[in-house]
Amino acid sequence: MQATKKYRKSARPGGLVGLDWRSAREQLLAAIDPAQRSAVAALLAQRSGGGAGLRMWLRVLVSQSRALPEALPSGLVAIYLDDPEAVPLHDCAHCGLAVPVRPNRFGYDGEPERVYFPECPCCGARTGLYAYWSTPNELHLAAAAPPCADKA
Numbered sequence: 001m002q003a004t005k006k007y008r009k010s011a012r013p014g015g016l017v018g019l020d021w022r023s024a025r026e027q028l029l030a031a032i033d034p035a036q037r038s039a040v041a042a043l044l045a046q047r048s049g050g051g052a053g054l055r056m057w058l059r060v061l062v063s064q065s066r067a068l069p070e071a072l073p074s075g076l077v078a079i080y081l082d083d084p085e086a087v088p089l090h091d092c093a094h095c096g097l098a099v100p101v102r103p104n105r106f107g108y109d110g111e112p113e114r115v116y117f118p119e120c121p122c123c124g125a126r127t128g129l130y131a132y133w134s135t136p137n138e139l140h141l142a143a144a145a146p147p148c149a150d151k152a
């Protein structure tokens with residue numbers, strides 16, 4: 001019981017400064033193509049079933065201070081809408097954008113069953129497991145939102 005309390009206390013301070021779940025959700029939805037927005041909002045509102053990857057993506061945004069482009073490629077969002085198993089386990093080495101993969105049947109470790117974006121759909125840099133975190137800071141794009149045009 002005590003370990004649970006400690007975990008809860010330490011989990012929040014590491015989160016994105018000034019951005020709570022609701023604000024992050026609004027920012028994410030605003031960056032999504034209007035044609036996809038209501039489907040994404042409906043999946044985010046679910047507590048179970050479809051949309052686990054989208055909810056995980058939102059959690060990444062809140063907890064890891066990730067910047068989000070003003071406009072996300074519809075092809076990126078479509079993966080979450082089309083593949084209920086897609087989760088944002090990979091990220092871009094350069095801009096930090098989280099990108100979805102379909103994990104293998106054993107879980108999140110190891111090679112994913114499917115890598116949708118070996119290159120970032122926003123900046124073109126390589127993606128991978130912890131790619132952003134294993135890249136020296138001087139090679140990261142500035143803290144500003146990553147540039148992105150819809151290339152779908």
Ligand SMILES: [Zn+2]
Nearest residue numbers: 092095120123
């Ligand atoms: Zn990128």
